[in-house]
Amino acid sequence: MTPAQVLDREGLDRLIEALSARGHRVLGPTVRDGAIVYGDLAATSDLPVGWTDRQGPGKYRLVRRDDDALFGYVVGPQSPKTYLHPAEVVVWAGERTAHGFTMAPPPEPPRYAFVGVRPCELAAIGIQDRVFLGGERDAVYGSRREGIFLVAVNCTEPGGTCFCASMGTGPAATAGYDIVLTEVIDGKDHYFTAESGSERGAEVLREAGAVEAKKGQVKAAADLVEAATGRMGRTMETAGLADLLRQSLEHPHWQEVAKRCLTCANCTLVCPTCFCANVEDTTDLTGRQAQRVRRWDSCFNYEFSLIHGGPHRASAAARYRQWMTHKLAWWFDQFGTSGCVGCGRCITWCPVGIDITAEAAAIRSKQEVV
Amino acid sequence: MSKPKLGVFKFASCDGCQLSLLDCEDELLTVAGAVQIAFFPEASREYMEGPYDLTLVEGSITTPHDLEAIKEIRAQSKFLITIGACATAGGIQALRNWKDVTEFTRYVYAHPEYISTLETSTPVADHVAVDFELRGCPINKWQLIEVVNAFLHGRKPNIPSYSVCVECKRRGTACVMVAQGIPCLGPVTQAGCGALCPAYNRGCYGCFGPMESPNVLALGEWWRSMGVDDRALVNALRGFNAYAEPFREASDVYAQQA
Structure with missing residues (x-):
């Protein structure tokens, strides 16, 4: 830990260069296809400069800001999960030989650096660490996770579907980063207060030419983050929620959700903590080459719970219930933490705008009447 | 042999x-x-x-x-x-x-x-x-x-019956319906094309037919909220897979109301 420092935009450019020079593939928010998604960063000009996002249930729009903020938006459909737990990865490949078979080791993954990671995303990485590394180390995740460099950005303008304050994961990053930034735009003054969370974070800040922040700058940044807490687009009442859900397995509201639910799996795929994947073994036509491929799967898919005789979660109600109760209740039993970080992606990217906070509230309110 | x-x-x-x-x-x-x-x-x-x-x-x-x-x-x-x-x-x-x-x-x-x-x-x-x-x-x-x-090789084919959305998310395409307001049949359509149309900023046309558990009326309700009229809904559902039961039945519902 070093005292709070400050960078200007050129300093941030040097920071990206420094990460690149250390052999990282630098990733961060970029604009593509009408949304902010992770992409390669060579300089701050690759960031969504002057863009913001308007988010609501089933709706996302990019809108121009009236300033040149670099981080004036919240999270898009992707998260670091896209890279740490890839959507599709060859686990191993083998080839038949005269006396058996040989196996090729998987290629060495890149060493990623993420710039602009939000506090809820840091929390999500922490949760996936428990999932993939807590017990048996998952090689696919572990080989990508170990050695990453995380530059977090505190949130000063929460989005319409954000509820990190309810889940205790934001809007300020508290741990899990190498560097954390807060962007401040005050008239013509545009700067980033910075703190390191690791020794190499401090080194990179030095390499980027960060200088000690003035008291006023530190206060301005802290005020912005503090104000953000009260400006969340959504709230989730978490007190007793896990127990409430455990006791509500036959609640009629699951059927209500099922009328709207498309079982399309979007909520699980955009969720930064959902980790399910299937493993598929394939051969080529000759039967000489074989490989095992891991792909993102979802508890909303029919085959996910398919056993002899059929899937044991055949209805949409059963699938939604499984997802939501896992996220908010069973996750505690399994991993000792909530599975939800309050990022709001499942609300925004549900094609029909199903809102986990509203569904949880509905189950709670109807409970009280009963 | x-x-x-x-x-x-x-x-x-x-x-x-x-x-x-x-x-x-x-x-x-x-x-x-x-x-x-x-x-x-x-x-x-x-x-x-x-x-x-x-x-x-x-x-x-x-x-x-x-x-x-x-x-x-x-x-x-x-x-x-x-x-x-x-x-x-x-x-x-x-x-x-x-x-x-x-x-x-x-x-x-x-x-x-x-x-x-x-x-x-x-x-x-x-x-x-x-x-x-x-x-x-x-x-x-x-x-x-x-x-x-x-x-x-005498095994079961690996042909998934889940939605096109799964392919969009895997390939990193931002949802065209959510981000751009383009009506898309992807959520009710079976994967298999690799989510080709959304990757080119087009809505899905439903070429691979209904997915395993299609909730066509719920998607249709959302399309209506986006300003799509019932006639357009009928046309969207009556494409290459018009007579597949879930598309057929939903299109009949909208045809009656159009």
Whole structure:
């Protein structure tokens, strides 16, 4: 830990260069296809400069800001999960030989650096660490996770579907980063207060030419983050929620959700903590080459719970219930933490705008009447 | 062991799906080496009698002759796979199922009395037992190779029946409906194309037919909230897979209200 420092935009450019020079593939928010998604960063000009996002249930729009903020938006459909737990990865490949078979080791993954990671995303990485590394180390995740460099950005303008304050994961990053930034735009003054969370974070800040922040700058940044807490687009009442859900397995509201639910799996795929994947073994036509491929799967898919005789979660109600109760209740039993970080992606990217906070509230309110 | 005999047959269709087999390019020679092409008029003049170990059937059943022919093909086939939207759902020509065919023939043909056709265009599985249905308009050649590959190795084909959304998310396409307000059938459509249209900022047209648990009316309700009228909903659902039950039933609901 070093005292709070400050960078200007050129300093941030040097920071990206420094990460690149250390052999990282630098990733961060970029604009593509009408949304902010992770992409390669060579300089701050690759960031969504002057863009913001308007988010609501089933709706996302990019809108121009009236300033040149670099981080004036919240999270898009992707998260670091896209890279740490890839959507599709060859686990191993083998080839038949005269006396058996040989196996090729998987290629060495890149060493990623993420710039602009939000506090809820840091929390999500922490949760996936428990999932993939807590017990048996998952090689696919572990080989990508170990050695990453995380530059977090505190949130000063929460989005319409954000509820990190309810889940205790934001809007300020508290741990899990190498560097954390807060962007401040005050008239013509545009700067980033910075703190390191690791020794190499401090080194990179030095390499980027960060200088000690003035008291006023530190206060301005802290005020912005503090104000953000009260400006969340959504709230989730978490007190007793896990127990409430455990006791509500036959609640009629699951059927209500099922009328709207498309079982399309979007909520699980955009969720930064959902980790399910299937493993598929394939051969080529000759039967000489074989490989095992891991792909993102979802508890909303029919085959996910398919056993002899059929899937044991055949209805949409059963699938939604499984997802939501896992996220908010069973996750505690399994991993000792909530599975939800309050990022709001499942609300925004549900094609029909199903809102986990509203569904949880509905189950709670109807409970009280009963 | 002799190579399995392959037969490729077609009914009412554009030939595009069986051409996917010839479009396999690099894999074509391997396929040709693994099977004996016994009947495949698009590829070879050599016609061998049945029975066939693996039969691929393209096209829908639209004439009295088709009705007889498909029964004979079934009788001659150990393993019968239908390929493409025509064979699996009746195809775009199933739009006739909502209209009067004899009226069409009067408009189109100088001598409609020569035309012998059925009232409806129906999928092969409505008439004979089918071992596997491979969806798509056209089918995806990689899925075709997978199905042939699975047959050759005696295993279940890895052909998912979940939504197109899964493919969009895996390839990193931002949802065109959420981010751009473009109506998209992806959430109710089966994967298989690789989410091609959304990757080019187009909504999904439903070429691979209904996904495993389609909630078409819920998606339709959302489209309405986006300003899509019932007539446009009917048109969207009555495409290449119009007669697939979930699309058909939902389109009938909107047609009544339009």
